[in-house]
Amino acid sequence: xxxxxxxxxxxxxxxxxxxxxxxxxxxxxxxxxxxxxxxxxxxxxxxxxxxxxxxxxxxxxxxxxxxxxxxxxxxxxxxxxxxxxxxxxxxxxxxxxxxxxxxxxxxxxxxxxxxxxxxxxxxxxxxxxxxxxxxxxxxxxxxxxxxxxxxxxxxxxxxxxxxxxxxxxxxxxxxxxxxxxxxxxxxxxxxxxxxxxxxxxxxxxxxxxxxxxxxxxxxxxxxxxxxxxxxxxxxxxxxxxxxxxxxxxxxxxxxxxxxxxxxxxxxxxxxxxxxxxxxxx
Numbered sequence: 001x002x003x004x005x006x007x008x009x010x011x012x013x014x015x016x017x018x019x020x021x022x023x024x025x026x027x028x029x030x031x032x033x034x035x036x037x038x039x040x041x042x043x044x045x046x047x048x049x050x051x052x053x054x055x056x057x058x059x060x061x062x063x064x065x066x067x068x069x070x071x072x073x074x075x076x077x078x079x080x081x082x083x084x085x086x087x088x089x090x091x092x093x094x095x096x097x098x099x100x101x102x103x104x105x106x107x108x109x110x111x112x113x114x115x116x117x118x119x120x121x122x123x124x125x126x127x128x129x130x131x132x133x134x135x136x137x138x139x140x141x142x143x144x145x146x147x148x149x150x151x152x153x154x155x156x157x158x159x160x161x162x163x164x165x166x167x168x169x170x171x172x173x174x175x176x177x178x179x180x181x182x183x184x185x186x187x188x189x190x191x192x193x194x195x196x197x198x199x200x201x202x203x204x205x206x207x208x209x210x211x212x213x214x215x216x217x218x219x220x221x222x223x224x225x226x227x228x229x230x231x232x233x234x235x236x237x238x239x240x241x242x243x244x245x246x247x248x249x250x251x252x253x254x255x256x257x258x259x260x261x262x263x264x265x266x267x268x269x270x271x272x273x274x275x276x277x278x279x280x281x
Contacts, residue, residue: 018047018055026064031077035065038073061206063232099138102145102163105198106132109151116148119213119224127151131162134198135227141199143210143229150222153177171222179222184212191228199230206231 018041025035036044042052056073059065066074110130117124131147147167149157154175161170171177189209196203208229214222 014047014051015055018045018052019058021045022055022059022065026059026075029075031075033075035073035075061232101136101139103134103136104131104159104163105134105144106130107159107162112148116224120148120150120221122150129154129157133162141230142233143227144195144198145225145227148224153222177222178217179214180217181219182212182214184210186210188231189228195228199228201230201232208234 022035022041029035035041038049038052038056042049045052056065056067060067064076066076068074108130109127112120112122112124112126112128114124116122116128117126120126120128122128129147129149129151131145131149133145133147134141135143135145147162154171154177157175161167161174168179171179187209189207190204191199191201191207193203195207196205199205199207208231210225210227210229212223212225212227214225216222
C-alpha cells in the first residue's frame with residue numbers, strides 16, 4: 001500500500017517542478033511573447049493537465065502570465081515602479097512611471113460622519129468633500145480611490161482638479177495646503193462584484209486595500225483615503241539595508257516585518273526601501 005503522505009509530498013514536488021519550469025520560460029522570454037500551450041507543456045514535462053493548470057493559474061494570479069482565450073498564454077507585460085526612497089527625515093515618494101490618469105465616479109460634499117470625523121479630527125457634522133475616482137495607468141484600470149478631504153481647506157475644489165495632474169500639487173498651488181506626512185496601511189482583500197466591474201477583473205479577485213491619512217506641515221489632518229489596488233498587477237517590494245548608522249537610533253519595540261525577533265541582537269538600524277510595482281497593460 002502506498003503511503004498517502006508520500007503521494008502528497010510527491011504531488012507538491014511535481015507542482016513545484018512545473019512552476020519552476022514555467023518561471024524559467026517567463027524569464028527567458030520578453031513581455032508579450034507566447035509560451036508553449038498547456039498540451040505541449042504537459043507532454044514535455046510528463047504531467048497531467050490539472051497539475052499544469054494549477055501552476056499556470058497561480059502564475060496568472062501573480063501577474064506573471066496572461067492567458068487569452070483561444071490564443072494561448074503570454075508573458076505578462078513589464079511593470080512600472082513606484083519607490084519609497086529613504087531620507088534623513090523619512091521616506092519620499094517619487095512620481096511613478098507610466099501615464100496615470102483619473103476618471104471621476106462621484107464628487108460631492110457631505111457630513112464627515114463619526115468614523116471619518118475621528119480620523120480628520122472633525123465633528124461628525126463638519127463638511128468634507130467625498131470623491132470616488134478610478135485610477136488608470138496607460139488607460140487600464142489600476143485602482144479605485146475613495147477620498148475624504150476637509151471641505152474648509154479646499155473651497156472651490158473642482159472636479160477637473162481631481163481628474164488632471166497630481167492632487168497634492170493642486171492642493172499646494174490652488175488651495176495653499178502643503179501636505180508633509182502620511183501614515184499608510186496595506187492589507188490583502190478581495191474585490192466585490194461592483195469593484196470587479198470597474199477594475200475589469202473577476203469577482204473575488206485578490207486586491208490590496210491601502211488606507212492613508214495625510215497631514216499638512218502643521219500636523220493637521222487634511223485627507224483620509226482608502227484605495228483598492230488590483231492584486232494581479234500591483235505588488236509591494238522592500239529592500240533592506242542592514243548595518244550600523246553614524247548616529248545611533250533608539251530601537252523600536254517589536255521587530256521589523258519579515259525579520260524574526262532576535263536576528264539583530266547588536267541593535268543595528270534597519271533601513272528599508274518599499275516599492276510598488278504596477279504592471280502595464
